[in-house]
Amino acid sequence: MGRKATTGGVRPRGDRIEVRFTWNGKQVSPTLDLRPTAANLKHAARLRATIVEEIKHGTFSFAAHFPDYKHLQQHQPESEAGVRTFAEWAKVWETLAARSLEHSTHAIYIRHLNAYWVPKFGKLRPEKISHEMVLTHLATLSKDRIDLETGRKMKGLSRKTQNNILIPMRGVFDLICKPPSRIANPIEGIDNQKIQKANPDPFAPDEVELILREMQKRFGDVMADYFEFSFFAGLRASEHIALRWEDVDLRKSTVLVRRSKVMTMEKDRTKTNVERTVELNQRAASVIQRQRARTAAMNAEVFYNPNTGAPYHDEQSQRRAWRLTLRAIGVRYRAPKECRDTSVTLALMAGANPMWVAMQHGHSVQVMMRDYAKWIPSADRGANLAAVNAAISTQAAPRKEAI
The missing domain is CATH 1.10.150 (DNA polymerase; domain 1)
Known part of the structure; x- marks a missing residue:
């Protein structure tokens, strides 16, 4: 079309438009697949101004603006990584x-x-x-x-x-280091350190009662009920503080666990992204009935902080009460999360079906068998061994005495 170079670092180049700018100390001249009309040249000038600003602020991507540039491989590593710290x-x-x-x-x-x-x-x-x-x-x-x-x-x-x-x-x-970057990844080959996995460390039934009595004495009924529900319903702390009255079925004595609260942020999902219905045993159901008189009228969260009169946003105040209570009675310290493990093991030792216990607590059956297996043998009260002995006695062929 015979046009001369325009100002602003853009000019016609055949049936395309050349855009010139300095990148990493070198002048580069990629082209745009646009006919060099007056309108397109103005567009190219505006684009170049944007590119200059992006280079200035370290956000320029060569591939984003010129994906078909024939020298892209030479410039991409520097443009994508070198210009940024x-x-x-x-x-x-x-x-x-x-x-x-x-x-x-x-x-x-x-x-x-x-x-x-x-x-x-x-x-x-x-x-x-x-x-x-x-x-x-x-x-x-x-x-x-x-x-x-x-x-x-x-x-x-x-x-x-x-x-x-x-x-x-x-x-x-x-x-x-995403392609086409050619920068070597310095993290590659750094393996995780081996760590010892902690086993569940639940409380014995007598310890549970001792803790709840001391909690009630020191911090009142509301805080004691909070931890009684932890011991006997077995929700995760993030699920516990997010439980709302709309998730409670008083007639069936169940709660629908479908939300959580972590670091003050409410989420419409649990840790495992699977909602579950928890059947409440008598102790957990009794706590819900007592909470009904305290918080149901507000039609929001079930459990409120007795010190603020507002719903819990995190676990800090509960942890302080927990630590002081265990110190006062001399019970070996375990984190409050062991209330949940206690709920699991109490159910298993009572003879509950491990699959039902897993569903109640949001565990997979694999986790249940891996982490809680040692509490299962004592739960059958001899029923499993009796079943095996019964099968052996009926299937075994009579054996003659040796002469």
Whole structure:
């Protein structure tokens, strides 16, 4: 069409439009698949201005604007990773990860990045972070040390915590190293540390009663009823504090567990994303009847904080009461989550069907058999052995005495 170069870094190039700009210290000239009309040239100039701003703020993606550029492979690694620091990439991952992660999980991962990785590597470009550097930093974090800024003694991270803080670090580098990037992933080959899995550590029936009596004495009926429901209904704490009256069937004595509350955030799903109906035993049902007089008129959550008169948002005040109660009576400390394990084991030792117990507590049968198997043999009260003996006695052929 014979047009001369226009101002603004764009010009006709055959039946396409060339866009010129500086990228990583070099001038590049990719083209747009647009006929070089006056309107299209103006559009290309606006696009170039956008690209310049994106480069300035570290958000430019060569592949997004010029996916068919013949030299894309040469520029993509630098454009996608080199221009951003690790801290900037961590921010990008934070934004993208919020779409797929639970709020509580997302918050924990961001806290880990900001506490352990960004202070160390934040100012570096990703290609400058090596496998050895990451391993060396993990080795440092695993040991007791003095914080150089605060002078405080820092306890070395446990193996479990080391595994946990690697999760968001892996996520950031998975994003950085996506093809066509050719940056080596420094996290590749770093395996999780082996950790010892804790077994369920439930309370004995006499301990349960001792705890509830002391809880009532120290903190009143409302707090004691909260933990009695924990022991005998076996809901997760996140499900317990989110339970609403619309989920309670007083006639059938059941509750529908279909929501949770984690780190003050309400969710319309449980931890396993499966709702379940829990049949309440007499102790749990009695708590619901007492709570009915206290909170049913508000038609909201079943359990309220007696200190604030508002629904629980987390487990902090309950944990304080729990810790002080166990200390007062001299019962070996276990976390409040063991109330749920106690509910499981009490049911198994009473002879309940393990499959029913699994359904009640939102466990898989595999988890039930793996984690709670040792409580099952004592639950049958000899019925299983009696059945085997009965079968043996009827099937065995008579044997003659040796002469």
